[in-house]
Amino acid sequence: MSLTLDAVAKHGLEQADAVAIQGHTRAVTYAQLANYITNVNDYILSQEPMRVAILMDNTPAILIVDLGCIQAKIPVVPLPLFFSPQQVKHALQSSGSTLLVSNLGESVEGLLKLAGVAYDALPGWRVAGESLQVYRLQVEQEVHFPESVQKITYTSGSTGDAKGVCLRQSVMDEVAVSLAQATEACADDRHLCLLPYATLLENIAGMYVPLIAGATVCLPGLAQVGMQGSSGLDVSRFMTCLHESGATSCVMIPQMLQALLGAVVSGMPKPNALRFIAVGGAPVSKHLLAQAEALGLPVYEGYGLSEASSVVTLNTPAAKKQGSVGRVLPHVALRIADDGEIILQGELFSGYLGDSSSQVDEWATGDIGRLDDEGFLYIEGRKKHIFITSFGRNVSPEWVEKEFNIESAIAQSCVFGEAKPFNVAVVALRGGFDASSLAAAFESANQRLPDYAQVHHWIIANEPFSIENGQWTGTGRPRRMVIKGCYQQALVDIYEEET
Numbered sequence: 001m002s003l004t005l006d007a008v009a010k011h012g013l014e015q016a017d018a019v020a021i022q023g024h025t026r027a028v029t030y031a032q033l034a035n036y037i038t039n040v041n042d043y044i045l046s047q048e049p050m051r052v053a054i055l056m057d058n059t060p061a062i063l064i065v066d067l068g069c070i071q072a073k074i075p076v077v078p079l080p081l082f083f084s085p086q087q088v089k090h091a092l093q094s095s096g097s098t099l100l101v102s103n104l105g106e107s108v109e110g111l112l113k114l115a116g117v118a119y120d121a122l123p124g125w126r127v128a129g130e131s132l133q134v135y136r137l138q139v140e141q142e143v144h145f146p147e148s149v150q151k152i153t154y155t156s157g158s159t160g161d162a163k164g165v166c167l168r169q170s171v172m173d174e175v176a177v178s179l180a181q182a183t184e185a186c187a188d189d190r191h192l193c194l195l196p197y198a199t200l201l202e203n204i205a206g207m208y209v210p211l212i213a214g215a216t217v218c219l220p221g222l223a224q225v226g227m228q229g230s231s232g233l234d235v236s237r238f239m240t241c242l243h244e245s246g247a248t249s250c251v252m253i254p255q256m257l258q259a260l261l262g263a264v265v266s267g268m269p270k271p272n273a274l275r276f277i278a279v280g281g282a283p284v285s286k287h288l289l290a291q292a293e294a295l296g297l298p299v300y301e302g303y304g305l306s307e308a309s310s311v312v313t314l315n316t317p318a319a320k321k322q323g324s325v326g327r328v329l330p331h332v333a334l335r336i337a338d339d340g341e342i343i344l345q346g347e348l349f350s351g352y353l354g355d356s357s358s359q360v361d362e363w364a365t366g367d368i369g370r371l372d373d374e375g376f377l378y379i380e381g382r383k384k385h386i387f388i389t390s391f392g393r394n395v396s397p398e399w400v401e402k403e404f405n406i407e408s409a410i411a412q413s414c415v416f417g418e419a420k421p422f423n424v425a426v427v428a429l430r431g432g433f434d435a436s437s438l439a440a441a442f443e444s445a446n447q448r449l450p451d452y453a454q455v456h457h458w459i460i461a462n463e464p465f466s467i468e469n470g471q472w473t474g475t476g477r478p479r480r481m482v483i484k485g486c487y488q489q490a491l492v493d494i495y496e497e498e499t
Helices: 003-014 030-047 060-072 085-095 107-115 169-182 200-213 235-244 254-265 286-294 397-404 435-446 480-486 488-498
Strands: 019-023 027-029 052-055 076-078 099-102 119-121 125-127 130-137 149-154 164-168 190-192 216-219 249-252 276-279 299-305 310-314 333-336 341-345 362-371 377-382 410-416 423-429 455-460
Touching (some): 003 060, 003 169, 019 030, 027 030, 030 060, 030 125, 060 125, 060 130, 060 200, 060 216, 085 107, 085 164, 107 119, 107 130, 149 169, 169 200, 169 310, 190 200, 200 216, 200 249, 235 254, 254 286, 286 299, 397 410, 397 423, 410 480, 423 435, 435 455, 455 488, 480 488
Parallel strands (some): 052 076, 052 099, 076 149, 190 249, 276 299
Antiparallel strands (some): 099 130, 119 130, 149 164, 299 310, 333 341, 341 362, 362 377, 410 423
């Protein structure tokens, strides 16, 4: 049994009329939620699926289907909404999913056809008053599946075929309990889900944690929170939803935090109900965090990864250091290797799908970091991304980029300099700015960096880095090799002209 399901059953008896899930137009009480979970359990078992893929918007039904599958002990495969048809096919076939559930309407059949996935449409299904589409899928090959795995989360990866990370429910529940304690989650909380369900961080921190605490999960849909496509954000709608939802907590990626700060600075009312804004997914500039603190916004940076079932460290109201990603949470152990790599220990994940998976209890993260005397962790970059200049200085591009990305003229940046005498950045301009704004922006950012990390040459990107063009991940990180390939000749030209 799951600790999350146990909590829902308990709250269904003790606070039956309390709202468990708040949708855009419909609320689900804890008593109703417990019944809906049972109904989903029965329906799923009647279909006898091997695995259930979920491709849905953030509405109450998505969480109910997830929980119903947990009760039925049928593994689920959350599909990111930004996946290409080829990535969808890879995820469905590699996971052996035989049932797909969606609330996206007729567009799903078009996606399956583009992906070349054979399917049969089943009769419509209603969950919590919402119409869902269900498809039976054909599995092309037998899939080895680890025992006791409940969820396969696909990492964005650096190539087209994302890796399936195998997770047990007991481990995910343990992380959720740890987070509930660290964030002091309580029944009065209202967590607004800003990130898609397929983002493991939101699934655990934004959905399981509130349910464990007896709080309310707000799932109005991604369009209602201002999400436009895979990476766009309508700031006005975003701010309106933060206010109207009465959210006391949310999870943001750095781009969302920057939008929030910009909106408040420009005169929009601050969402005063918020008591805990978790930020993660990509490096955050300490100057952005300082600005949040100056504005009185309760922002807490954390660190995690799918292979650790999400969050590993987190700043909290009781223990916070600006620039760090917080202290290690109780469910995991952490050490720093001799070369600076962060090593995790504890119950982590059950390996990658298709790699003879077994339970992994120690994991080399690929991240470089350090612990201070008080146990706060500082991330200094990715081990594989750190480059060495021709002067022998190590540079973490993430560290440099987060300083440039807070400049008003720069929306995105990607820095290169391996074995070169100086660093070059490919930058995407923010709306309303042109090339003439860049000199001042680079001068400002460079003042916050030592000389060897500064950037004095730049290439203006032909288009923003995006998931669609393969240059951006779902959590807001640049795909460096793809970007380098796109601008290879421009990079060569700059170095040849200056050397």
